Amino acid sequence: MACVYIDDGKAKYLDRAYGRVGREKLKTRLIEGCVSTGVRFHKAKVWKMEHEEFESSVVCSDGVELKASLIVDASGFGSTFIEYDKPRNHGYQIAHGILAEVDEHPFDLDKMVLMDWRDSHLGNEPYLRANNSRLPTFLYAMPFDSSLIFLEETSLVSRTGMVARLRHLGIRVRRVLEDEKCLIPMGGPLPRIPQSVMAIGGTSGIVHPSTGYMVARTLALAPVLAETIAECLGSTRMIRGRPLHHRVWNGLWPVDRRCTREFYHFGMETLLKLDLNGTRRFFDAFFDLNPYYWHGFLSSRLSIGELFMLSLSLFGHASSPSKFDIITKCPAPLIKMVGNLALETI
Numbered sequence: 001m002a003c004v005y006i007d008d009g010k011a012k013y014l015d016r017a018y019g020r021v022g023r024e025k026l027k028t029r030l031i032e033g034c035v036s037t038g039v040r041f042h043k044a045k046v047w048k049m050e051h052e053e054f055e056s057s058v059v060c061s062d063g064v065e066l067k068a069s070l071i072v073d074a075s076g077f078g079s080t081f082i083e084y085d086k087p088r089n090h091g092y093q094i095a096h097g098i099l100a101e102v103d104e105h106p107f108d109l110d111k112m113v114l115m116d117w118r119d120s121h122l123g124n125e126p127y128l129r130a131n132n133s134r135l136p137t138f139l140y141a142m143p144f145d146s147s148l149i150f151l152e153e154t155s156l157v158s159r160t161g162m163v164a165r166l167r168h169l170g171i172r173v174r175r176v177l178e179d180e181k182c183l184i185p186m187g188g189p190l191p192r193i194p195q196s197v198m199a200i201g202g203t204s205g206i207v208h209p210s211t212g213y214m215v216a217r218t219l220a221l222a223p224v225l226a227e228t229i230a231e232c233l234g235s236t237r238m239i240r241g242r243p244l245h246h247r248v249w250n251g252l253w254p255v256d257r258r259c260t261r262e263f264y265h266f267g268m269e270t271l272l273k274l275d276l277n278g279t280r281r282f283f284d285a286f287f288d289l290n291p292y293y294w295h296g297f298l299s300s301r302l303s304i305g306e307l308f309m310l311s312l313s314l315f316g317h318a319s320s321p322s323k324f325d326i327i328t329k330c331p332a333p334l335i336k337m338v339g340n341l342a343l344e345t346i
């Protein structure tokens with residue numbers, strides 16, 4: 001079970017299973033899948049890509065040149081091989097996390113803390129409180145047992161400060177087993193569709209613009225992309241060149257998926273405008289929604305119609321100050337979203 005602390009007086013319990021990905025196990029399993037199906041590997045850095053009408057090639061750091069009917073770039077958000085038509089005005093999720101052995105901690109072992117928005121650890125420090133009110137950060141905590149816990153202080157837009165919070169919660173760190181600093185770019189425009197290189201993962205625009213989640217979605221969409229590639233290149237009348245690029249890009253980003261992404265983007269832009277109390281009110285109303293809606297929103301599974309229903313329901317559940325936030329903070333992102341939706345559907 002997951003839980004969300006809205007403030008010192010209010011916690012919400014979310015009846016939804018939550019798991020931690022075993023990175024090494026996942027990687028081993030994926031590589032074993034490749035090996036057993038005859039994938040060949042070449043370990044090097046890609047320097048350059050070149051394209052002809054029906055064939056592309058990558059030039060590697062060791063001088064080797066590899067030719068292919070289609071290149072799929074999975075080299076992460078910073079890839080220089082994927083092209084954009086619009087400026088990349090993305091937001092950032094910044095976090096500092098530790099997997100630590102501690103003397104004790106106050107969290108229930110059967111619950112992971114998805115968000116802890118309490119700010120009592122800031123005491124009566126007006127500067128710290130004002131700063132956190134403007135650019136709020138939350139704690140994410142996953143206890144494994146009474147002395148082993150993963151703790152992460154996260155901000156959608158800014159610097160993080162975990163030390164004061166741990167002191168306030170009475171957590172004394174004995175040993176840090178893993179330390180991670182994370183900068184997840186979120187939102188921004190989609191790559192130009194279509195283009196000669198196909199993308200998957202962080203460089204393909206599938207990071208959820210409001211949450212930064214991507215791993216589960218990539219695992220769900222990779223087979224969709226693979227199937228389209230197999231359909232085009234595996235058939236006797238091979239589809240190559242521009243028609244192939246068109247099919248694979250539109251397979252990953254059909255118009256309805258582009259439209260729902262605009263909506264998640266709108267969610268991100270709205271969240272960025274909220275201060276601490278606005279953020280608390282927002283999540284208070286959000287997690288009161290019918291679980292179908294908040295599950296679907298967090299896992300990118302809602303259709304555009306369902307997302308509009310979610311908005312209406314969210315407005316209905318919102319407190320009066322939250323309705324005021326929505327009415328005053330939403331118009332600019334809303335107009336932007338409607339403009340982009342119009343462009344996507346033309």
Ligand SMILES: Cc1cc2nc3c(=O)[nH]c(=O)nc-3n(C[C@H](O)[C@H](O)[C@H](O)COP(=O)(O)OP(=O)(O)OC[C@H]3O[C@@H](n4cnc5c(N)ncnc54)[C@H](O)[C@@H]3O)c2cc1C
Nearest residue numbers: 044045046074075076180182201202203212213214215216
């Ligand atoms: C601390 C942290 C916590 C996170 N938590 C979550 C979470 O809970 N849920 C979630 O969904 N996401 C989470 N994310 C985000 C998620 O990890 C990223 O979105 C994801 O790793 C992006 O995957 P990717 O394969 O696209 O890119 P990357 O993981 O960046 O991998 C790209 C790979 O390509 C290689 N590469 C780059 N350039 C070249 C080149 N020119 N030639 C050859 N190889 C190249 C790199 O070395 C790298 O191995 C988290 C990220 C961090 C850092």
